[in-house]
Amino acid sequence: MSYDLMVFSAAAAPRDRQFFMKWYEQKMEADTESACYERDAAAPELVAWMKAMTEVFPVGEPLAISDKTENRVASYWMDTDLICISFPWNFAEDAYFFTRKFAEKYKVGFFDVSADEGDIIFPARTLIVE
Template sequence: MSYDLMVFDPVAAPHERAAFLEWYHQQAEWSEGHNYSDPANTTPALAAWYEAMRLTYPNMNGPNAVTDEEMLEPGVEDRLGDYSIGHHVIYAAFSWSEAENVYPLVRALAVKYGVGFYDVSGDEGDGEIYFPGDELKPESQGAWRSISRQFKELDNE
């Protein structure tokens, strides 16, 4: 089980929520017929977002995977991300104990690089969807935050 977020190409995604969710489910079928760990397969804006993200949350897989030497650095294992990179989306999965840290970073970098943001793990399927140009809503205070804190407490025991 992981805390999941997605960034997307705002030109490719429908703006109406029901249509967006249908589009999201189509994207998550991973049927594009390419390697989903290679950022060369996505848009320049999504690739730039990915490069910025992996500075803090290194990729555990693919051509940009964290090295054995980097894994020896304190805390790296807790901050690994699992990125699935499509033509119009990047789906990112993180440890629940990192959810409260990763959520604001993913949002901020989405705004910076002009890509959309979807809080896949948002409460009861009602996760935040952000398109560039929209007013950014206040950060979610959903139940996922208590789940994150519980995992963090377990990690500290």
């Protein structure tokens, strides 16, 4: 099991938690062929975020890494409107910190997928609550 976070284009995502969760579920259920793997197809702010993030957490397969390793790797899944990231649990605190930090810097939204009632934060630092 991995620690999962997501960043998203604020213009594409609903701001109401209930609608946001439906949007997220639809994106996750979408055919994998609809995912874009070329950065040019994603929103420019997501491309900028990913460039910064992969310098801290390079592309890798976190589930193949031992919890005792010092290797910071993450698995990225990109759509035109979002990027889902899976990290090893032993880096959860750093993953949260850097994902949020770069989300603020590049003006993308942030969603803590792994948390129950996880934070949904839009670039204006508006926390979405029920």
